[in-house]
Amino acid sequence: MTKYSRLQKDINGKKRYTISPYIEAGFITPDNLIKIGEIAKKYGGGLRINSTQNISIINLKEEDLESVWKELDMKPVIRHKYALKNIEICSSNFCRMSKYPSIGLGMKITRQFYGIELPGKAKIGVSGCKNSCISAYSKDIGVVVDGNGKLFITVGGIAGLNPRSANILVENINEDEALETVKNILSYYNKYGKSGEKLGNLIARLGIEKLKKELLSK
Numbered sequence: 001m002t003k004y005s006r007l008q009k010d011i012n013g014k015k016r017y018t019i020s021p022y023i024e025a026g027f028i029t030p031d032n033l034i035k036i037g038e039i040a041k042k043y044g045g046g047l048r049i050n051s052t053q054n055i056s057i058i059n060l061k062e063e064d065l066e067s068v069w070k071e072l073d074m075k076p077v078i079r080h081k082y083a084l085k086n087i088e089i090c091s092s093n094f095c096r097m098s099k100y101p102s103i104g105l106g107m108k109i110t111r112q113f114y115g116i117e118l119p120g121k122a123k124i125g126v127s128g129c130k131n132s133c134i135s136a137y138s139k140d141i142g143v144v145v146d147g148n149g150k151l152f153i154t155v156g157g158i159a160g161l162n163p164r165s166a167n168i169l170v171e172n173i174n175e176d177e178a179l180e181t182v183k184n185i186l187s188y189y190n191k192y193g194k195s196g197e198k199l200g201n202l203i204a205r206l207g208i209e210k211l212k213k214e215l216l217s218k
């Protein structure tokens with residue numbers, strides 16, 4: 001079963017694969033952490049903590065992939081080609097800079113929207129203050145706590161090749177309004193996005209005003 005794996009390298013026909021079990025919002029139980037380590041060791045794999053708050057098991061052989069997934073008994077991070085594939089949450093509840101304990105909101109967003117299919121790959125960042133340690137401004141959607149403890153939402157950030165600065169969509173909102181806004185942004189993306197198109201490129205194509213107008217009319 002190579003479906004939930006990535007080809008990591010192919011040197012003279014010697015292929016090795018990487019897999020990433022889903023770790024909800026970067027929180028993992030000690031038992032699951034030990035299990036991942038033991039299974040990686042059993043199959044000669046290595047571990048890598050990646051930038052998406054997940055752990056990858058690397059250097060696996062193709063013939064071991066099915067057994068590894070079976071023994072892990074965990075869902076994969078990526079289940080569809082185009083989906084909401086990551087929600088990163090900063091450590092706001094444990095941080096002295098925080099203006100609001102936003103981990104709970106991040107978990108609500110994760111549980112409500114993680115994995116939904118979209119026109120392109122998308123990420124959300126949730127930050128407890130404007131420092132945005134998890135780079136919310138370069139995510140497709142950023143949910144950030146302002147200096148006054150209220151939330152604001154950014155849209156259309158793109159990192160990597162052809163980066164794009166996010167637009168501020170709405171400010172001075174509360175948790176419930178933030179959840180509703182995230183839902184509406186994702187609906188808008190599904191309605192107008194072309195296959196493979198990033199949300200930021202959709203906004204560049206149709207204009208931020210159109211998105212604002214549609215959201216405000218709800």
Ligand code: SF4
Pocket residue numbers: 090091092095096097098099127128129130131132133134
């Ligand atoms: S974004 Fe702000 S609240 Fe969150 S970890 Fe960074 S400094 Fe702390």
